[in-house]
Amino acid sequence: MANYFEKLKLLSTKAYAPYSKFHVSAICLLKDGTEVSGVNIENAAYSVTICAERTCLAQVYTLGYQKADIVKLFLYTDSNQKGSPCGTCRQFLWELIAHDVPLEIYNQKGESYVVTIGDLLPYGFTKEDLQ
Numbered sequence: 001m002a003n004y005f006e007k008l009k010l011l012s013t014k015a016y017a018p019y020s021k022f023h024v025s026a027i028c029l030l031k032d033g034t035e036v037s038g039v040n041i042e043n044a045a046y047s048v049t050i051c052a053e054r055t056c057l058a059q060v061y062t063l064g065y066q067k068a069d070i071v072k073l074f075l076y077t078d079s080n081q082k083g084s085p086c087g088t089c090r091q092f093l094w095e096l097i098a099h100d101v102p103l104e105i106y107n108q109k110g111e112s113y114v115v116t117i118g119d120l121l122p123y124g125f126t127k128e129d130l131q
């Protein structure tokens with residue numbers, strides 16, 4: 001298996017994070033072996049900043065892939081702490097990936113853990129809730 005920690009760490013240098021200096025990267029592994037990347041992109045108008053998980057998944061869908069094509073999502077945070085997707089990303093992931101897809105999350109020390117969006121966001125809001 002590819003060394004995702006090294007790939008993610010290198011990818012995180014492409015983050016546009018002049019305000020927080022907090023670099024995050026994501027790689028989505030697809031069934032056909034394709035790897036789709038994303039990094040966080042900040043903005044002077046902070047609220048339009050987008051996280052790496054969302055840039056990555058937006059690209060997955062842009063390329064024509066769908067939920068069933070996603071095998072695994074790798075994340076990296078430029079932190080010594082255990083990283084975790086923010087609340088906005090949890091809701092985004094809840095709708096766009098299967099709830100049992102493993103999320104392998106690394107920090108800058110190379111420590112990692114595996115979790116699912118089903119673990120991170122029980123009782124997530126769905127289109128059925130709009131009925």
Ligand SMILES: [Zn+2]
Nearest residue numbers: 051085086089
């Ligand atoms: Zn986020």
